Amino acid sequence: MILDGKCPKGPIQTSWDRHRFDLKLVNPANKRKYKVLVVGTGLAGGAAAATLGELGYNVEAFCYQDSARRAHSIAAQGGINAAKNYPNDGDSIYRLFYDTIKGGDFRAREADVWRLAQVSNNIIDQCVAQGVPFARDYAGYLDNRSFGGAQVSRTFYARGQTGQQLLLGAYSALSRQVKAGTVKLFARTEMLDLVVVDGEAKGITVRDLITGEIRTHVGDAVVLATGGYVNVFYLSTNAMGCSVTANWRAHKKGAFFANPCYTQIHPTCIPQHGEHQSKLTLMSESLRNDGRCWAPKKKGDNRHPNDIPEEERDYYLERKYPSFGNLAPRDIASRAAKEQCDDGRGVGPGGRGVNLDFSDAIKRVGEHTIRERYGNLFEMYEKITDENAYKQPMRMYPAPHYSMGGLWVDYNCESNVPGLFVLGEANFSVHGANRLGASALMQGLADGYFVIPYTIANYLAKTKPGAVKADHPECKKSVEDVKSYNNRLLNINGKKTVSEFHRELGKIMWENVGMARSEESLKDAIKRIPVLREEFWKNVKVTGKGEELNQQLENAGRVADFLEFGELMAKDALHRNESCGGHFRTEHQMPDGEAKRDDENYCYVGAWEFKGVDKEPELHKEPLTFENVHLAVRSYK
Amino acid sequence: MNLTLHVWRQSGPKAPGKLEQYEAKNVSPDQSFLEMLDEVNEHLIKEGKDPIAFDHDCREGICGMCSQVINGVPHGGQERTTVCQLHMRNFNDGDTIYIEPWRALAFPIQKDLIVDRNALEKIMQAGGYTSCHTGGVADGNAILVPKIAADYAMDAAECIGCGACVAACPNGSAMLYTSAKVAQLAALPQGQAEAAERVCAMTEAMQEAGFGNCSNHYECQAACPKGINVKFIARLNREYQKALFK
Numbered sequence: 001m002i003l004d005g006k007c008p009k010g011p012i013q014t015s016w017d018r019h020r021f022d023l024k025l026v027n028p029a030n031k032r033k034y035k036v037l038v039v040g041t042g043l044a045g046g047a048a049a050a051t052l053g054e055l056g057y058n059v060e061a062f063c064y065q066d067s068a069r070r071a072h073s074i075a076a077q078g079g080i081n082a083a084k085n086y087p088n089d090g091d092s093i094y095r096l097f098y099d100t101i102k103g104g105d106f107r108a109r110e111a112d113v114w115r116l117a118q119v120s121n122n123i124i125d126q127c128v129a130q131g132v133p134f135a136r137d138y139a140g141y142l143d144n145r146s147f148g149g150a151q152v153s154r155t156f157y158a159r160g161q162t163g164q165q166l167l168l169g170a171y172s173a174l175s176r177q178v179k180a181g182t183v184k185l186f187a188r189t190e191m192l193d194l195v196v197v198d199g200e201a202k203g204i205t206v207r208d209l210i211t212g213e214i215r216t217h218v219g220d221a222v223v224l225a226t227g228g229y230v231n232v233f234y235l236s237t238n239a240m241g242c243s244v245t246a247n248w249r250a251h252k253k254g255a256f257f258a259n260p261c262y263t264q265i266h267p268t269c270i271p272q273h274g275e276h277q278s279k280l281t282l283m284s285e286s287l288r289n290d291g292r293c294w295a296p297k298k299k300g301d302n303r304h305p306n307d308i309p310e311e312e313r314d315y316y317l318e319r320k321y322p323s324f325g326n327l328a329p330r331d332i333a334s335r336a337a338k339e340q341c342d343d344g345r346g347v348g349p350g351g352r353g354v355n356l357d358f359s360d361a362i363k364r365v366g367e368h369t370i371r372e373r374y375g376n377l378f379e380m381y382e383k384i385t386d387e388n389a390y391k392q393p394m395r396m397y398p399a400p401h402y403s404m405g406g407l408w409v410d411y412n413c414e415s416n417v418p419g420l421f422v423l424g425e426a427n428f429s430v431h432g433a434n435r436l437g438a439s440a441l442m443q444g445l446a447d448g449y450f451v452i453p454y455t456i457a458n459y460l461a462k463t464k465p466g467a468v469k470a471d472h473p474e475c476k477k478s479v480e481d482v483k484s485y486n487n488r489l490l491n492i493n494g495k496k497t498v499s500e501f502h503r504e505l506g507k508i509m510w511e512n513v514g515m516a517r518s519e520e521s522l523k524d525a526i527k528r529i530p531v532l533r534e535e536f537w538k539n540v541k542v543t544g545k546g547e548e549l550n551q552q553l554e555n556a557g558r559v560a561d562f563l564e565f566g567e568l569m570a571k572d573a574l575h576r577n578e579s580c581g582g583h584f585r586t587e588h589q590m591p592d593g594e595a596k597r598d599d600e601n602y603c604y605v606g607a608w609e610f611k612g613v614d615k616e617p618e619l620h621k622e623p624l625t626f627e628n629v630h631l632a633v634r635s636y637k
Numbered sequence: 638m639n640l641t642l643h644v645w646r647q648s649g650p651k652a653p654g655k656l657e658q659y660e661a662k663n664v665s666p667d668q669s670f671l672e673m674l675d676e677v678n679e680h681l682i683k684e685g686k687d688p689i690a691f692d693h694d695c696r697e698g699i700c701g702m703c704s705q706v707i708n709g710v711p712h713g714g715q716e717r718t719t720v721c722q723l724h725m726r727n728f729n730d731g732d733t734i735y736i737e738p739w740r741a742l743a744f745p746i747q748k749d750l751i752v753d754r755n756a757l758e759k760i761m762q763a764g765g766y767t768s769c770h771t772g773g774v775a776d777g778n779a780i781l782v783p784k785i786a787a788d789y790a791m792d793a794a795e796c797i798g799c800g801a802c803v804a805a806c807p808n809g810s811a812m813l814y815t816s817a818k819v820a821q822l823a824a825l826p827q828g829q830a831e832a833a834e835r836v837c838a839m840t841e842a843m844q845e846a847g848f849g850n851c852s853n854h855y856e857c858q859a860a861c862p863k864g865i866n867v868k869f870i871a872r873l874n875r876e877y878q879k880a881l882f883k
Contacts, residue, residue, distance in 0.1 A: 051771045066692065066754055069798055070700040086778065122772065129774035131767050131827045133782075133790040140781030158791060164699060165794055172766035179762040187755070210747055239695040273667040276676050279696045349667075383718070386667070386726055449771050497682050499675070543682050548649075549748045551690055552682065 003256075003607055003622035006410040007111035012097075012628050016115040019411070020454050024461035031056035033465040036456065037204055037219040038062070039191045039246055042071030043163075043441060044424025045225030046170035047448025052223075053177030055453055060217055061174065061183055062206060064190045064241055064554075069171045072227060072239040073444060076163030077284065079147050079155035080441040082120040087144050091152040093117045099150060100439060101629045104432025105581040105597060107259070107605075110628055111411055112429045119450040120442050124156055126449055130169040134158050147438045155438045160284070160376060166441055170448070186217075190554065192485075193478045194222065194250040194420065195468075201250075201420035202468040205478040207486075209554060212547040214482050216475040218468050221456055224250060225423040225448065228403030230263055232562045232569065233514070234506020235272060236400040237282040243558035244565045247407055247426055255415045256607035256620060258428035259405035260565070261573035264435050264582045265515040267333035270384050271353035271397035275503075280399040281384060283377055285437070288326045288333070290361035290370060291394065293317045295340040295347065295354045305347065305355050305393050316340060316354075320593065331434065331582055332593060334398035334515050341397070348395045355393035362390065398515060402440060404431040404582060405572070408607040408622075412455035413447055416607075419463070421456060423447035428605065434581025486546045489556045494539030498555045501536050505559070505566055508532070513570045518586045522574040526567060530614065533563040564613055571608075575619065578602045599631050638664050638730035642677065644689055645737040650745050650753075656735070666726035670713060671696060671703065673725055674736075690749040698722040698862065701797035704804070705750050706737040711801035711860040719799065719862040739800055741809035743847040754800050756846035757814060763842035764835035765818040767827050786824045793821035795863045802857035802865070808849030813857035815843050816873035817865050823876050833880035840877055 008015040008022075026034065034057050038049040041063040049061040063071065083096040096117040101110060124142070128134065134156050135143040147155035158165040177183040188209040195203030195216055203218040229244035230236040251257045268287055269280045294313045301308065316336055318325045328336070337354045340346060347353050362370055367390055371378070378389050385395070406428040413421050413429070424444040431439065468475075512525035536559070544550040579588040579595035580602070588596040605622040640661040647654030661677050668676075671693050678688035694702040698719040705720045707713035713723040728734065736750065744752040782790075794817070802813035819836050822828030828835070851870055858867045 047771075054770050065694060065700070065702060067701075067758055067798065070694055070702050072695060072700070075695050075697055075699050084777070124777045125774050126769075126771060128777040128780065129767065129769040129827055131790070131822050131825050133787050133794050133821065133825070134777075136782050136784045136787040138784045140783050140787075141778050158794075161699070161795065164797070165791075168794065172761065173769075173771070175758070175761040176766040176768060178758075185758075187758075237697075239700060241694050274665055276665070276668060276672055278669075278672050278675055281697050383722055383724065384669075386724070453771070495683075497679050499679060541682055541685075543685060544687055549690055549751065552688060 001620040003408065003416070003605070003620050004410065005109055005622055006412065007109055008411070012110060012114045015111050016118055023454050023458040026457045026461050028056060030465070032058055034058060034460050035060065035219040035466070036221050036223060037217055038223045038225065039204060040071065040225035040227060040426070041068035041171070041174065042073035042225060042227060042424065043167055043170055043444030044426070044448040045223070046071065046167065046174050047445050048223055048225060048423055048452045049183050050170060050173035050177050051449050051453045052456070053180070053182035056182065059177070059183040060186065060219065062186045062189045062191060062204070064188065064209060066187050068174055068185060068187065069168060071167060072242055073167045073441070074164045075239070076441055077160045079145065079157035079162045079438045080123065080166060081147070081154050081438040082124045082156060082442070083117055083154060084121055084124060086142060087153045089152045091154050095152065096120060096154065098629055100436060101626070102632070103434055103436035105434050105595070106432065106599065106603065106626060106631050107580055107624065108430050108432030109411070109624060110626060115451065116430050116443060116446050119446045122450055123442065123445045127166055127169050130172060132158060132165045132169040150436070163441055166445065170445070191246040192249060192482045192557065194253040195474050195478045196253050196417060197468050197472060197474045200418045203475055205482050207482070210549050212545070212550060214479050216470060216479055218470050218472070218475060220460055220463050220465055220467070221419045221421060223421045223423060223452060223456070224407065224426050226426045228406070228425040229565060230400035230403050232505070232566050233400040233509045234502050235277065235280050237266060237269060237280055240279065243561065245558050245561045248561040248565050250407060250417070250420060251610050253417070254610070255417050255420055256408040256609055257405070257568060258408035258605050258607040259572065260569040260608070261576060261583050262404035262433050262581070263400055264330065264402040264404060265334045265398045266401035267330050267337060267398045268356070268396050269399035270381060271348055271395050273349050281380070282399065282401065283381065283396070285330070287356060287374060287377060287394070290373065291326065291356035291358050292360060293326055293333070293337070293354055293356055293396070295345040297345070299344040301345070314345070331515070331584060331595065335584060335593070337396065337398055338515060353395035353397045356396045357393040358389060359393070402435055404428070404433065404435055408605065412458060413451055414455065414459065419459060421452060423452060432581070433583055483546070486553060486557065489540070489542050489553060489560065490546055492537065492540050492542065494541050496539050497541055498552060498559050501532065501540060502559045502562065504532055505529070505563055509566050509569070513566070513573055516584050516586050517573050519574065522570050525570040526574065529563065529567040529570065536560065536563055568608055568617060571617065572606055576602055576606065597633070603631070638666065638725070638728070640664055640728065640731070641733045643733065643735045644749070646689070646749055647746050649748060654746065664725050666724070668725045669696070669721060670707070670723040670725065671721050690751050692751050693721055696721040699797060701799035704739050704752065704799060704801070706739065706804060708735050711739065711804040712862050717862055717864050739804035741803045741848070743809060743811070744800065744803065756848065757798055757800060757811065759846050760811060760815055760839055760842045761818065764831070764838035767822065768831060780826050782825055790821045790824045792866065793817045793824070793869055796865050797863055799862065801860040801862060803848065805856040805860035806849065807854055807856065808852055810851050810857070811843050811846070811848040812851040812870050812873060813861065813865055813867065815839050816869035819876055820869040820872040823872065832876060833883050836873065836876040836880050
């Protein structure tokens with residue numbers, strides 16, 4: 001099937017404005033007759049629920065945490081981009097659009113990216129009005145900095161907590177609507193199934209994580225904003241609860257999963273210290289402005305780094321990429337670090353780390369300056385590793401950080417299942433192959449505040465409100481299905497814990513479907529994942545009952561979904577015989593290690609249709625066309 | 638290292654609770670406190686026992702989900718540290734550790750170490766926002782905010798809503814939490830129009846939820862993983878008095 005992204009035709013500059021005018025409206029008096037279910041309360045979901053509530057729709061919002069304020073958007077530190085051109089350095093909507101298309105390695109839709117750049121300016125205004133304490137200069141104007149290699153200063157920030165502050169802004173808007181009664185908030189509630197009636201999304205089946213009650217909520221449309229799936233690797237920078245579950249269950253009900261193989265690996269994370277580690281912590285990439293990456297030249301050299309003389313160190317980034325050196329792009333720096341370790345020259349416990357050395361910078365500008373620039377990061381590092389990075393090099397290792405694939409959506413953020421809308425990291429749009437810094441926060445809020453309120457009306461206007469009631473056979477069936485699925489998990493009573501399975505899956509994924517993949521490694525993963533999945537369903541041990549607070553059962557369901565999703569991710573990576581941004585196939589690289597794209601054969605979105613757990617999924621394509629930014633090789637040289 | 642844990646176990650809000658003893662063996666000093674508990678749980682599961690339920694999510698000290706009173710101190714007593722960022726190297730081989738849930742009237746226990754912090758939500762819903770509609774707001778630079786005000790607001794905005802301040806307070810007061818939001822919005826031009834209404838509504842919500850009052854013990858500030866200063870409580874009181882005279 002050739003998928004239609006429904007992008008507006010004609011000049012890109014007016015595409016969103018024209019489209020917005022063409023969208024149908026819902027009469028203000030009728031809005032309250034419609035109920036919208038919003039799953040996830042991060043930047044995208046929180047903003048969407050608040051905005052739809054403000055407009056007068058009847059909204060029910062769901063999150064698995066105890067408060068909407070705890071969504072993982074909160075942990076995004078760096079900043080949020082907007083094309084305000086406040087610093088007068090030549091930024092414009094067009095330039096932000098252009099940078100993002102190129103940064104996405106020409107694997108995102110032009111129209112979507114244009115809209116993102118256009119509404120980015122509204123986002124800043126909105127957040128300022130909410131009282132988000134962005135950095136200001138002494139005159140009281142908003143301050144900007146440059147981020148992620150951009151040549152203009154377009155990043156707005158609130159200390160190192162931009163994500164937290166933006167989320168609290170959205171959460172405050174949401175709280176206001178809860179008080180006003182337009183939004184009903186269901187915390188500690190996890191979506192476990194999508195209810196589809198006559199081909200349209202009309203409800204969700206959830207589990208109350210406190211009582212264990214399984215019930216269906218019906219609505220006129222469903223909005224998924226449930227974040228990303230990189231916890232499929234087990235160790236990642238994501239929060240523990242981040243999962244693919246809501247997306248995957250919707251996928252099983254017909255929603256296409258697009259580009260799952262695109263994941264971003266962040267190069268500067270604190271390495272794993274042992275087998276029982278639960279997650280990885282990201283350190284700001286800005287550290288590489290002053291830190292020099294090196295590994296010992298000799299294999300297995302376990303001397304203290306300060307005892308290794310200069311001539312026995314390999315400053316591998318400076319050697320391999322002389323023009324960019326330590327500031328090589330994320331994907332290149334990540335792969336280079338892993339290569340050192342795979343070659344037996346890694347440092348620290350398990351040899352999974354490289355040195356990030358500040359001694360030269362300290363000699364050059366003094367410890368005081370380094371402390372001013374990165375002090376909080378050095379403190380955080382010391383807390384976790386017990387090492388003083390002013391006295392010896394930091395250890396760094398790449399970690400899975402962000403998903404750029406997700407459920408397929410058209411220009412209206414609507415999936416191929418009518419009535420199912422997907423926002424933020426949960427959808428595939430905008431980011432394409434390689435996300436640039438400071439753009440994830442932008443997408444979440446753009447979708448939630450400024451896209452969905454318009455596009456969902458177009459669907460609702462054509463829909464009879466309240467058509468499906470809670471006693472509909474599909475709802476009953478969904479509840480029964482979820483109950484029996486959970487009971488199956490509870491009754492296996494095997495020998496291995498859920499975490500043991502997750503760790504095993506993570507190893508397969510990281511080694512075979514991680515930052516560098518080959519045909520061989522992917523085929524190996526595709527062979528091994530179903531074997532592990534089979535073992536899981538025979539040998540997992542989930543204690544307790546379904547009708548109570550049961551964290552093991554929650555985890556078991558999430559890992560069961562990862563065990564299915566991981567296979568699709570590997571299949572997607574195998575079919576895409578090219579490298580682009582975050583997707584790197586070792587067979588497809590330039591002589592200098594840059595990703596080698598194949599625009600002739602792969603300039604499309606790959607969207608997969610679910611056919612059954614042990615059946616081959618079907619690939620559908622949405623061709624991508626570039627009329628405004630011409631296809632060109634991405635070069636950071 | 639090997640540790641002896643005494644952990645509060647309670648199967649539900651109405652059920653009686655008690656401290657139960659567990660051994661944590663071969664704990665690595667590099668593990669975080671929660672990772673140590675993960676491992677204890679893995680053993681419990683294999684023995685067919687109910688693992689210890691506790692709240693956690695981001696495990697990098699920012700989401701505010703984790704909540705444990707360790708040896709009598711919320712988040713374990715290391716300065717400016719959430720329990721997920723507390724590492725086992727702060728303990729010694731052979732130590733005995735007491736682990737309990739947040740204790741406050743307004744935070745009923747759900748299970749083991751998990752409490753219901755919905756009362757904090759009620760305070761936010763009472764007025765912790767500016768009533769601006771999405772879209773149609775002025776350009777971000779149209780409202781000037783002096784850097785000093787922006788920095789002050791930012792200091793207050795750092796609160797992660799974990800509730801340690803409540804758990805640490807002998808009165809079970811949520812005034813540090815509430816004051817942080819009141820002070821943030823009172824310091825900014827955006828929050829001015831509703832300042833009086835906000836402080837009254839949020840104070841009322843605080844009382845309704847069953848939180849106690851501040852009597853200047855400063856335990857909240859000591860327990861706060863983000864270092865929120867008690868000066869914001871003074872600001873809360875001042876804003877409240879100002880509102881009463883309006």
